Amino acid sequence: xxxxxxxxxxxxxxxxxxxxxxxxxxxxxxxxxxxxxxxxxxxxxxxxxxxxxxxxxxxxxxxxxxxxxxxxxxxxxxxxxxxxxxxxxxxxxxxxxxxxxxxxxxxxxxxxxxxxxxxxxxxxxxxxxxxxxxxxxxxxxxxxxxxxxxxxxxxxxxxxxxxxxxxxxxxxxxxxxxxxxxxxxxxxxxxxxxxxxxxxxxxxxxxxxxxxxxxxxxxxxxxxxxxxxxxxxxxxxxxxxxxxxxxxxxxxxxxxxxxxxxxxxxxxxxxxxxxxxxxxxxxxxxxxxxxxxxxxxxxxxxx
Numbered sequence: 075x076x077x078x079x080x081x082x083x084x085x086x087x088x089x090x091x092x093x094x095x096x097x098x099x100x101x102x103x104x105x106x107x108x109x110x111x112x113x114x115x116x117x118x119x120x121x122x123x124x125x126x127x128x129x130x131x132x133x134x135x136x137x138x139x140x141x142x143x144x145x146x147x148x149x150x151x152x153x154x155x156x157x158x159x160x161x162x163x164x165x166x167x168x169x170x171x172x173x174x175x176x177x178x179x180x181x182x183x184x185x186x187x188x189x190x191x192x193x194x195x196x197x198x199x200x201x202x203x204x205x206x207x208x209x210x211x212x213x214x215x216x217x218x219x220x221x222x223x224x225x226x227x228x229x230x231x232x233x234x235x236x237x238x239x240x241x242x243x244x245x246x247x248x249x250x251x252x253x254x255x256x257x258x259x260x261x262x263x264x265x266x267x268x269x270x271x272x273x274x275x276x277x278x279x280x281x282x283x284x285x286x287x288x289x290x291x292x293x294x295x296x297x298x299x300x301x302x303x304x305x306x307x308x309x310x311x312x313x314x315x316x317x318x319x320x321x322x323x324x325x326x327x328x329x330x331x332x333x334x335x336x337x338x339x340x341x342x343x344x345x346x347x348x349x350x351x352x353x354x355x356x357x358x359x360x361x362x363x364x365x366x367x368x369x370x371x372x373x374x375x376x377x
Contacts, residue, residue, distance in 0.1 A: 104177070110138060113126040121146065122139065124137050126138075129186075138187070141185070151253075157252075157255060158185075165227060167219070169248055170248060187250075190240035190242045195213075195236040207335055209298075212365060214362060218291060220248070224249070229255055229284075231249065233271070234290035236294070270306050271289075273347070274289075283347065288351065289342065289347075302326070334360050335361050338361045
């Protein structure tokens with residue numbers, strides 16, 4: 075297979091990565107597998123695995139994503155991998171998992187990633203079933219702000235969901251997987267993503283823009299508060315499609331969701347993209363603002 079290449083601009087930014095050579099100004103590294111002490115597996119995916127690793131020279135602990143070249147060729151995902159490297163290497167925001175760089179050998183491509191010790195939001199949701207409104211509001215604000223920067227860089231993520239969001243040691247949420255991301259130079263038609271999180275326009279006329287990420291944020295908010303996706307059904311994939319296109323989400327009788335939270339979700343899950351709330355509006359919405367103000371008060375009291 076061809077090996078992903080990144081632009082010179084991206085390389086210069088990677089030069090400022092955290093795992094750097096000792097002393098003086100940082101410069102791009104020629105990493106090999108021998109540059110790292112590789113530990114336990116953190117997760118397994120369709121195309122490879124992620125391991126805990128430590129760069130020997132700097133001592134920095136990272137996540138090492140190992141992708142098998144045979145799998146890249148078999149599934150014809152070279153362009154997808156190239157875009158993932160190119161996009162994630164140039165995004166800078168606390169809510170976006172850092173990609174420090176990459177290297178390869180005859181059989182594998184290795185992505186050197188920031189370590190998020192809290193693991194997947196999906197696993198946390200499985201364990202806790204649902205989250206409080208205060209916690210949900212905090213995370214929705216973090217992802218909305220991260221997506222704002224993603225979109226400013228002309229990128230559509232296209233697969234916001236709990237499995238692709240990681241928690242750091244301070245319980246902050248980070249967008250982690252850019253495997254389905256694309257440069258948004260014009261409206262797209264590629265069908266991709268995860269069914270429960272797909273926006274209606276991806277299922278109907280197939281033409282969409284970065285507002286599909288806003289829709290997914292609404293699905294995420296609903297799922298965090300209720301423990302289930304708003305349009306899922308046990309009947310069939312076609313029924314889920316119909317629900318996404320036609321149905322207004324209903325709330326479980328056994329879960330209390332405030333009117334403020336319902337208002338935010340409704341504003342994000344508008345069927346027409348033009349009617350959806352903007353990411354800037356999410357950050358000032360009463361549901362988010364109320365809990366953000368409360369968190370600031372608690373932080374001040376703790377100091």
